[in-house]
Amino acid sequence: SLNKIQGPPWSSWIYGHLREILLPSHYGEHESKWQSQYGSLYKIKGAFGEDRLMVSDPGALKQIMGDTETFVRSDHHQQIVLSLIGDKSLLYVQKGDHSRLRGIMNPAFSPANIRALPPLFRNVSERMIEKWEKKRTTLRPNQPFDVFHPLHEVTLDAIGEAAVGYLFHAEKDGEEYARSHHNLVALSSTRSPAGILVDAILPLLPHFIHRALLYLPTPELRALHKNRTMSARVSTRLIKSKTAALREGFGDDKDLLSVLVKANTLKDGAPKMTSLELAHQIPTAVVAGQGGTATTLVWALYELAKNPDFQHKLRAEISETGPPDGELSYADLERMPLLNALVKVNVVFLVSELFIQPSPQEVLRFHAGLPVSERVATKDTVLQLSQPITSTTGEQLSSVAIKKGQFIFFCPLVVQQVCPALPTIWGPDAHEFKPSRWLKGTPYRGQAMGPYSNLLTFLQGPRMCIGWRFAITEVQVIITELLKRYSFELPPNVEIHCNVAVTLIPVTVDGGDPALPLIVRPVESSV
Ligand code: HEM
Numbered sequence: 001s002l003n004k005i006q007g008p009p010w011s012s013w014i015y016g017h018l019r020e021i022l023l024p025s026h027y028g029e030h031e032s033k034w035q036s037q038y039g040s041l042y043k044i045k046g047a048f049g050e051d052r053l054m055v056s057d058p059g060a061l062k063q064i065m066g067d068t069e070t071f072v073r074s075d076h077h078q079q080i081v082l083s084l085i086g087d088k089s090l091l092y093v094q095k096g097d098h099s100r101l102r103g104i105m106n107p108a109f110s111p112a113n114i115r116a117l118p119p120l121f122r123n124v125s126e127r128m129i130e131k132w133e134k135k136r137t138t139l140r141p142n143q144p145f146d147v148f149h150p151l152h153e154v155t156l157d158a159i160g161e162a163a164v165g166y167l168f169h170a171e172k173d174g175e176e177y178a179r180s181h182h183n184l185v186a187l188s189s190t191r192s193p194a195g196i197l198v199d200a201i202l203p204l205l206p207h208f209i210h211r212a213l214l215y216l217p218t219p220e221l222r223a224l225h226k227n228r229t230m231s232a233r234v235s236t237r238l239i240k241s242k243t244a245a246l247r248e249g250f251g252d253d254k255d256l257l258s259v260l261v262k263a264n265t266l267k268d269g270a271p272k273m274t275s276l277e278l279a280h281q282i283p284t285a286v287v288a289g290q291g292g293t294a295t296t297l298v299w300a301l302y303e304l305a306k307n308p309d310f311q312h313k314l315r316a317e318i319s320e321t322g323p324p325d326g327e328l329s330y331a332d333l334e335r336m337p338l339l340n341a342l343v344k345v346n347v348v349f350l351v352s353e354l355f356i357q358p359s360p361q362e363v364l365r366f367h368a369g370l371p372v373s374e375r376v377a378t379k380d381t382v383l384q385l386s387q388p389i390t391s392t393t394g395e396q397l398s399s400v401a402i403k404k405g406q407f408i409f410f411c412p413l414v415v416q417q418v419c420p421a422l423p424t425i426w427g428p429d430a431h432e433f434k435p436s437r438w439l440k441g442t443p444y445r446g447q448a449m450g451p452y453s454n455l456l457t458f459l460q461g462p463r464m465c466i467g468w469r470f471a472i473t474e475v476q477v478i479i480t481e482l483l484k485r486y487s488f489e490l491p492p493n494v495e496i497h498c499n500v501a502v503t504l505i506p507v508t509v510d511g512g513d514p515a516l517p518l519i520v521r522p523v524e525s526s527v
Pocket of ligand 1: 073090091092102159163284285288289290292293294296373374457458459462463464465466467468470471472
């Protein structure tokens with residue numbers, strides 16, 4: 001039982017601590033405080049008095065993410081994927097089906113295939129820059145413009161071109177599909193107390209009512225159904241045309257879906273996907289791959305805008321690397337220390353001695369990845385901790401028994417900043433914000449927590465992000481292309497807040513619409 005587990009007092013039976021976690025004025029402010037007070041596993045309340053666990057102990061997290069039969073994504077998450085994509089999505093399937101599909105898809109995301117993608121990412125960056133140029137010429141000098149939405153557009157284009165071979169700008173239904181996707185992103189970019197309650201009530205209803213509610217004529221559900229219909233139509237067409245192209249001997253496209261379709265047609269005895277399974281992975285890549293990458297880029301530009309000196313040094317690194325035509329290869333991108341420190345710092349340790357931000361709010365602001373992840377236990381089990389916690393009676397607990405149905409939260413970005421167990425992994429200066437640690441080789445020891453530089457941003461275990469290499473390469477290319485061309489500056493008197501939604505989004509007034517207004521100048525006139 002969780003009786004002996006400490007946790008913060010709660011003031012609302014209806015909301016428990018959900019408002020503090022999902023609607024804070026600064027992401028992570030409560031979790032960091034609670035973690036320092038109660039250790040790396042503590043009890044909080046969900047809605048209607050439900051006990052939930054917040055876990056940041058690295059050992060327990062490894063167990064939770066490693067054992068995908070005992071710890072599954074919540075019913076609520078599954079229902080959303082089911083209604084948005086379908087039951088063959090990698091995000092939805094479980095157990096044997098998951099390992100089979102993952103085994104077939106992993107090779108498409110291998111370094112060898114990602115290495116071919118920088119030219120495709122450059123194509124989409126060039127199209128974005130063309131649009132920005134048209135826009136800029138309509139602006140007064142130093143008039144800011146919003147980069148949030150264009151960065152969401154370019155990442156949708158990138159997923160289209162490099163992951164599934166669908167050119168949103170060129171296909172006849174491309175604009176409609178893009179609008180439908182952005183509409184969904186906009187709807188998921190806000191959170192409210194009422195939304196928290198709906199999310200809490202839905203999983204308590206029997207499945208058939210839950211399913212019936214999905215047909216209510218609300219704007220959100222209409223957007224969801226529209227997107228599902230569009231993506232089903234596009235996916236079926238793409239699979240057909242790629243299979244036909246292969247048959248006719250034109251199967252050398254570099255996008256990952258083409259690689260997958262090609263592997264799927266080989267008569268080599270290896271497990272294969274059905275056409276429906278293949279088709280469901282297209283909206284899966286679009287939905288899972290667009291928002292997180294856009295968020296990383298948005299906050300990278302924000303940090304660059306605040307740090308002109310770093311921006312200048314990174315621009316110099318870009319012009320000194322690679323061939324004279326400036327077309328940086330995968331290998332060039334991988335060997336650029338400042339670029340990669342920015343990506344890692346931005347993905348995780350945002351604030352640093354390079355990016356000096358003394359106020360506690362700034363220190364608590366972590367920008368990329370999923371702000372809050374969740375799992376539910378499918379049976380009674382025991383969580384083993386790598387560092388003991390103190391119980392309500394003062395005992396030291398090195399394991400915690402949990403019951404079937406236990407809801408577990410974890411906040412990867414908070415874990416990476418303030419988990420008390422971190423010194424064993426990152427060294428005695430774990431709590432200091434030091435991007436320079438990334439400039440001196442491998443800054444951590446022990447077992448890796450995640451696939452990319454030991455970071456939890458893409459989680460770990462059998463269900464970790466399959467697209468992490470794709471995302472990092474895309475971010476590297478788009479940042480270098482933008483910095484070759486532009487300088488970025490924050491407009492005076494604009495304060496950016498960081499709101500928690502599915503990802504972390506910038507808003508100019510607390511609770512306002514997502515936006516990142518920046519002054520964007522051609523490089524020649526800024527240096
Ligand atoms: C910076 C960008 C990205 C971030 C921070 C990110 C993060 C994540 C995280 C945290 C998960 C695990 C979610 C969970 O289990 O609760 C995940 C899963 C997934 N991601 Fe990403 N992702 C990014 C980009 C991408 C891209 C570009 C793609 C595809 C091209 C992609 C495809 C997927 C898929 C298919 C899954 C489900 C994996 C499974 O269940 O086996 N992601 N991602």
